[in-house]
Amino acid sequence: MEKNRVLIIGLDGATFDLIRPWADQGYLPNLQSLMTQGAWGEMRSTIQPITAPAWTTMITGVNQGKHGLYDFVRRKTDSYSMEVTNASHVNAPTIFDLASRQKKRVIAINVPYTFPPRPVNGICIGGPFAPVVSPELVHPSEFFTRLKEIAPDYFILPDYEATHADPMAEYARRLKKEVELRERVSLALMNSEEWDLFMVVIMATDEVQHAFWHCMDAKPGEPEYPYRNAIRDVYQRADEAIGRLLEHIKQDHDKPTYSFVVSDHGFGHSKYMINLNRWLMEKGFMAFQPADGFRLGATKRKVVKQLATAYRRYLPSRVREVLRKRMGNQAFERMKGEIESTLFTSGVDWLTTRVYALGAGGNLFVNLRGREPQGIVEPGTEYENLRNEVIQALQELKDPESGDTLVARTYRREDLYQGPYVERAPDLIIQWKDYANWGRGRYDSHAPVFESHKKIDFTEIPLTGTHRPEGILIANGPGVEAGVHLQGRNLLDIAPTVLSLLELPGYQALDGHFLQAAFKPEMVKDILRTPTVEGQPVNEADYQFTQEESEIIEEHLRSMGYL
Numbered sequence: 111m112e113k114n115r116v117l118i119i120g121l122d123g124a125t126f127d128l129i130r131p132w133a134d135q136g137y138l139p140n141l142q143s144l145m146t147q148g149a150w151g152e153m154r155s156t157i158q159p160i161t162a163p164a165w166t167t168m169i170t171g172v173n174q175g176k177h178g179l180y181d182f183v184r185r186k187t188d189s190y191s192m193e194v195t196n197a198s199h200v201n202a203p204t205i206f207d208l209a210s211r212q213k214k215r216v217i218a219i220n221v222p223y224t225f226p227p228r229p230v231n232g233i234c235i236g237g238p239f240a241p242v243v244s245p246e247l248v249h250p251s252e253f254f255t256r257l258k259e260i261a262p263d264y265f266i267l268p269d270y271e272a273t274h275a276d277p278m279a280e281y282a283r284r285l286k287k288e289v290e291l292r293e294r295v296s297l298a299l300m301n302s303e304e305w306d307l308f309m310v311v312i313m314a315t316d317e318v319q320h321a322f323w324h325c326m327d328a329k330p331g332e333p334e335y336p337y338r339n340a341i342r343d344v345y346q347r348a349d350e351a352i353g354r355l356l357e358h359i360k361q362d363h364d365k366p367t368y369s370f371v372v373s374d375h376g377f378g379h380s381k382y383m384i385n386l387n388r389w390l391m392e393k394g395f396m397a398f399q400p401a402d403g404f405r406l407g408a409t410k411r412k413v414v415k416q417l418a419t420a421y422r423r424y425l426p427s428r429v430r431e432v433l434r435k436r437m438g439n440q441a442f443e444r445m446k447g448e449i450e451s452t453l454f455t456s457g458v459d460w461l462t463t464r465v466y467a468l469g470a471g472g473n474l475f476v477n478l479r480g481r482e483p484q485g486i487v488e489p490g491t492e493y494e495n496l497r498n499e500v501i502q503a504l505q506e507l508k509d510p511e512s513g514d515t516l517v518a519r520t521y522r523r524e525d526l527y528q529g530p531y532v533e534r535a536p537d538l539i540i541q542w543k544d545y546a547n548w549g550r551g552r553y554d555s556h557a558p559v560f561e562s563h564k565k566i567d568f569t570e571i572p573l574t575g576t577h578r579p580e581g582i583l584i585a586n587g588p589g590v591e592a593g594v595h596l597q598g599r600n601l602l603d604i605a606p607t608v609l610s611l612l613e614l615p616g617y618q619a620l621d622g623h624f625l626q627a628a629f630k631p632e633m634v635k636d637i638l639r640t641p642t643v644e645g646q647p648v649n650e651a652d653y654q655f656t657q658e659e660s661e662i663i664e665e666h667l668r669s670m671g672y673l
Contacts, residue, residue, distance in 0.1 A: 114611050115307070116306070116308070123577065140349045140352045148590050158470060161223075166200055169309075171609075176528070176619060177201055178201040181473060190483065197228065215306045216231055216307045281321065285340075320575050374581055376582070380574050387553055389507065400459075458553055469550070474539075520541070546576060583604075585628045605622055
């Protein structure tokens with residue numbers, strides 16, 4: 111009898127709010143079968159429930175204080191400029207690293223924050239937000255030739271072609287194509303490669319919900335009506351892919367395989383984008399430049415925004431790539447740096463700013479002396495008093511329509527995280543009562559605190575759906591209890607469960623727990639007999655993005671509403 115294998119299928123942003131009714135109606139037969147025959151339940155995401163920390167937490171099994179990733183972006187050292195985070199900033203071993211160290215054969219396809227890919231015992235095809243499809247996307251690099259043979263048209267995230275005759279229909283088509291590509295590559299590697307741990311992530315479920323959520327309730331005659339089934343269509347295409355992958359592993363009767371369908375967070379409608387820096391300004395925690403200077407800055411920002419919108423709308427991605435090459439990295443980076451500073455930080459008066467927001471969700475940083483380049487808040491008592499003051503003020507943040515308070519709780523970073531990288535965390539982390547209200551760190555004193563619109567800066571893509579903290583978990587395999595409804599599960603629990611099923615040593619550094627409730631009692635006794643050893647950290651300096659790659663990724667992030 112062969113050793114156990116584990117297959118993980120990720121559906122980014124998938125939610126039982128859609129899966130359960132559609133499965134009951136017969137649209138998702140494979141997911142329905144998996145829930146009936148296996149164990150399933152909601153899985154709590156990170157705070158904030160976004161791709162970067164969520165998938166990283168899932169594949170490392172440790173909290174953010176141990177792996178060091180909190181957002182899509184982080185402040186550059188000794189600067190107020192942002193840099194895009196990537197796999198080089200993940201400072202904990204992933205399940206792929208740990209399995210490889212024990213000589214297990216690994217295949218990872220399109221898993222977020224696996225670019226740049228680390229060396230593994232097997233094949234890794236990097237996932238979002240890798241900038242381009244190139245030999246650098248894969249490990250080993252020579253596998254790139256084989257990838258292009260399998261899928262010559264392989265892409266990571268689809269472009270939204272605003273100049274297309276029907277851009278929404280074309281975008282929906284490209285999203286289903288995205289699912290087809292993941293399926294095609296996965297089946298090809300299942301057929302040609304030996305593996306013990308296989309993971310593939312489908313991002314289209316997230317992207318389609320961002321753009322088409324408002325279409326689901328469209329009535330005949332409304333402009334959105336032709337796209338009312340776009341989200342369901344992508345879920346159906348993903349369900350078909352799941353069915354084909356599971357059918358393949360069933361053919362290997364001598365290889366017991368455990369399968370997991372997971373998401374990093376859930377999804378729902380969007381109500382307000384809350385511009386936290388504007389709110390901080392109104393409460394006296396943040397300051398912008400004096401009126402005369404700021405009016406000039408505002409005019410400049412408006413011009414830059416118009417240029418940026420035209421750049422993204424009218425220049426196809428292939429043309430933009432040629433433009434970067436012809437300008438040369440140095441000239442292009444000078445232009446990019448000007449855009450970045452103009453749009454994000456030029457209007458801020460850092461010498462009188464005490465608190466600022468950065469990134470997606472609701473992350474606040476203190477302008478701390480000795481840490482920020484122009485920090486003014488003294489560490490110690492002044493720092494603690496300021497955090498208390500902001501927490502108190504956030505309790506009074508209310509929905510402008512209903513008058514209901516919006517914040518469930520504001521955490522100090524040490525309340526949520528433990529480990530060597532807590533100092534990289536936001537000083538305060540907002541947990542919203544309803545994530546239909548989504549905070550962001552936009553540096554614009556003229557932006558309203560509550561912004562209700564269907565499009566985000568610099569793009570024509572609608573943005574009407576946002577993340578929720580409750581993702582999905584469905585487990586199947588030998589010894590899994592059929593029909594069990596799992597409760598209280600967390601992203602952290604996937605890694606220790608996978609390592610245990612692969613009969614690998616547990617790791618003391620892991621914060622999650624084996625999914626004991628999913629298995630029959632006699633199975634649990636055998637699985638939990640494995641010894642425990644220390645994990646080994648990953649050296650961040652081994653993996654670095656180039657500046658040009660960062661620019662491409664920033665463009666993707668803005669188009670999806672994260673920046």
